[in-house]
Amino acid sequence: MFRIIFDKYENKWYSYVFYFITIFVLYTVIIITVSSENKEKSVRKLLVTNLANERDPIAELQMADFEKNILDDKKIKSILQNDYLNKADELYSYLLHYHFHGFWRKYDLQLTICKQNDSLLINETKKLESCNEYFNNYRNETGIQVVGTNFYFLDNINGRISYFADLKYVADSNKLYSIYIELDSKLQTEQLGYPELLIESKNNSSQKLDSYTYAKFRDNKLVYQFGNYSYNLALRYYGTFNNEFEFINKDEYNHLIYRVNDNNFIILSKPQYAVFNYIVFFSYLLVMYVFVYLLILVLKINKSNIIKSFNNLIFRIQIAYIGIVLLSLFIIGAGTVFYNIQQFEKKQLEKISEKAQSLLIEFDGKFANEKSIINQESYNLNYLLVKLSNVFYSDINLYSPDGKLIASSRNEIFDKGLLGNYIDANAYYELAINKKSEFIHNEKIGKLEFLSAYVPFFNNNGELLAYVNLPYFTKEYVVRNEISSLVITIVNIFVFLILITISLTFIVSNNITRPLRLIQKKMGEIELGKRNELINYNRKDEIGNLIIQYNRLVVELSESVDKLAKSERESAWREMAKQIAHEIKNPLTPMKLSIQLLMRSWNDKEENWEQRLNKVSKTLIEQIDSLSAIASEFSGFAQMPFSKKESINLIDKIDFAINTFSNYENITISSNNYGISKAIINADGEQILRVFNNLLKNAIQSIPPERNGKIIINVSKENQSFLIEIKDNGKGIPESMHDSLFQPNFTTKTSGMGLGLAIVKNIVEGIGGKVWFETEENIGTSFFIEFNELVIIGN
Known part of the structure; x- marks a missing residue:
């Protein structure tokens, strides 16, 4: 495409810069990749260290209100005052049903009630110890107090998030009761995501782990895992580890094994970097550097030369080919991005619609024969909604026919005033006035935008009991990452295809014009007296016909040259014969004269005949030597x-x-x-x-x-x-x-x-x-x- 550039600088080193750029880009990719991997490994070490001390910021944010509600609950004091053996079980059931619901269902509850002089039988030592003293020591050894509360985070590294609470009650009989509560996160592969409404983004460190998968092992056994990768139940599957941090590759994942202590390990994993990503990165840099270099060269060339380049056939073919392909790729790429974004949005709507319809089926099985849901106890409704929210992985709200909130699986959103106690006005208008069977739209709380689905629920008599609402709190950054990942993938493929297109353009255009350039080259090399080569071209096209005519002319020219050479050789040998004859005659003439004089002297009986004989003999020898030299020289040339x-x-x-x-x-x-x-x-x-x-x-x-x-x-x-x-x-x-x-x-x-x-x-x-x-x-x-x-x- 830029043949004019190479024509301009054909005797200079500029063309070699392309090779240098390729090597430089390859070196840059290697350096950046190694540097990025080292940086990522450092970040991963920090994250896995934080995982070893993982805390629940959502829970800690609510603990002050949670503790106050428990301490102010008079029912708890009433249970403590009753003097019967199963008061601990009754208190456990009461706390579980009236306080540990909704968000707190993600934790397992353990409860111990101690009076001032009670003792505990410790299983490990089989000895009795003071109950209060035991829990105080336990709290002091492993607990970190949550600010403003009597809750403590337990740094016990058991693969679970654990908290401990020490709550004091004074009953009417002036007896001091200590209620020790232990909370351990439930062991399941993935809990419901924290709603972004309940925590500031700067504190939401969980986003950093979304691109990773991690697991916790205790005593060589898997106790917790999160993410897409399915970990083996036994740590030994990944090897034996003695160092604090070790990186290994297994199952197409790169794993960081963090040795917390001899019994506890944490593995933080991410997919291995695909070779295609390296190729795309290389393509990006190569296209950028080559474009800058070519731009510099173009600026150095006279405008007249650039205009002349458009008369170049190869240049026009390359421009047309690249232009058509790039335009096609751009249209296809833009269309693909637009289509996939639409499909993603459609998928979200279908997903929330399916959940809403499935939820109606659940309600139909429980309340189809009811005259009203409003008369149901709020605790029972809230408990039911929490259970269903865990099943459908979505929050659920129930509104009365007049639009007032009845129950919710996440009351804390309403308690904190983030949402009002009435149904969205647009939803109420569409359902109550326009009588739609389903309404899905975007709602917004602050900067957080989310989908919200509303469906009416009827009993068997066709009477409206409630409006069911599913606020689909898909994390904004998850949606953004999914769409941006799609766009980036398409752009990466687009850039890679551009590089391939440009390369193929040079190859195709060169293949198309190679016969023409070959003809041009061969015609420039035609010389008389030299064997001119024929062009081998097997295709029967227009260029093939041109090459046939060229080869015919070359053959005719070769025959003419051979005839001319033969004629010249014959002429040269004739001239050589004349030259030899001339060279031979030169010594023969004095030899003949000398012999004639010698014969006359002999006939005349001259006195100096012997002297003349010696002189003639000497002359003859010299001339014979000359003839011999001529013969030797010609013989030597002929034998070459x-x-x-x-x-x-x-x-x-x-x-x-x-x-x-x-x-x-x-x-x-x-x-x-x-x-x-x-x-x-x-x-x-x-x-x-x-x-x-x-x-x-x-x-x-x-x-x-x-x-x-x-x-x-x-x-x-x-x-x-x-x-x-x-x-x-x-x-x-x-x-x-x-x-x-x-x-x-x-x-x-x-x-x-x-x-x-x-x-x-x-x-x-x-x-x-x-x-x-x-x-x-x-x-x-x-x-x-x-x-x-x-x-x-x-x-």
Whole structure:
């Protein structure tokens, strides 16, 4: 999509920033993840420590009023004054029915009555102890007083929330009675949630635990659990723990095991972080950083170049593809969020409606034959509503036909003035005036908004007995978390799909335009005298037809080039033959003249015939040597690149060649091996020596007589190859001769076949090497030879 950016910066390092960004984002994800996990573990340690000392803030908030109601109850004094054995049982039943109802049903009640001199038989010691003294010691050892009350929180770590009360009564007979009350939270997997109306949010620490599951173990046995995870009944299922805090992974949960003491353990658990979440987090950061980087690059590019980029086919395909997919994803994502929010709200309405109808069935079974519910004792109605609220997991209120409160499962809401004693006006209008069979709407108390369902209840005669109200106190943060979790999940998937879309866009667009770019590349690489490759494309589409035409032209061009090359070779050999004939004629002419003169001298019986014979013989030998050299040079060129390959050391061959040419006056030849003692290659040693001899000979011949010659041979190693540089300070090579320098029969001298550099090229390329040169007129020339290193395994 941003090809113009890469075209702009193709010779710079900017494109590598994308790789750096990916690595940096991966590193960032790892660092943040590790840091977050460590922080979460620290928070979990704090929470599990608080769980070990868990208290009930709702209960403590009500204890002052609760204690006052008990102390002011004259019936209790009456029971204490009666002198019969079962007064404790009677008092227990009375307290349970008249005081420990509603909210307090979540606690188990134990009751002990002690007079001033009563004694207790202690089971552990089998000894009698003073009753008051025993409970006073018990209170002082484990109790923490609730401010403003005679209630004490018991820090006994038994897996339950425990409170202790010491209430004093003076009967009419001036006898002092002590009533010791013990409250222990009931052992069930999950109690009714605390209503947010009864406690300030800053004190509601239970919200912090909503994302966790926890359990309490005593003597290796499960005594309490809360949350979605089902704990094993035995602690040993999770292992043996000696440290105070230990983290383990089991059943796709991460568990923190807190060792309170040798007998008590608390496990605080949360689901393990899914791999998908890491991928989404990585996608977020990668998209953000790449977008910022591309934005910076775009701002640096000329506007004209940006406009030109819209003429680019790949760019237009990518923009169209990404635009369509992103628009589709946005519409689908927004629609999904909206639909799921509606479904969630609909589900809440259906849930409360089902509860209301089920509740009517319960009432029908109890009051269908009654003429009026108002005549029922309020205690019995309240007790019934509390039982039903525990079943339906919802508060229940009953209103009379004229809209006045009859009974409630949670009277404390009305006692504290948070709700009035009359039915909601809108509900009464819809039920009483509009005669609706059900009415559900949102009600609000302060900042707390909740659903409230109202249904009329009729007896068997069709007479209206009451209006049943279910205030659905779903915790606001639970609803908010559920909706936000849905939105976040969809957004996460959306971002992940964006990243995949962009990646697929590049892949798809590149696949679509790859044949076009390949044609463009191949057309740019077409050269005469070079084997041009055909494009392999199997699809029979428009691009396929274009490639067929391209391949046909390449084949025709190749055939034309072959014909041209053949013609050029034939022409070259003809020129070579002419050159050879010319070179051979040069020595033959003086040889013929010398022999003719020698024959004349013989015929004339000249006195200096022997002297002339010696002179002619010398001339003939020189010319024969010249012919032999010509024949050898041509034969050597014709036999290239046939050779006998073996392992040779380039350093030795270079040193030998330097010694061969070291006697030239005014010319210094040196080498620099840069610490390389062995440069082993696989080649014909004689041919490699001929390469260095030819290049040194050319270097010497290129140096003018009036100049002090300096030739340096540098040897270096790059990866798995050796680079040889033969540098001279000669007169250089004119630019007009650059293209013909390695061709046969090309020479800058007045004599010779011009095969020296052609032989060098044939030898070097015959063993897979490369040869090239760099030159500057009147400064000098450097010939470079690159050989592949011979790797000997085990050496």
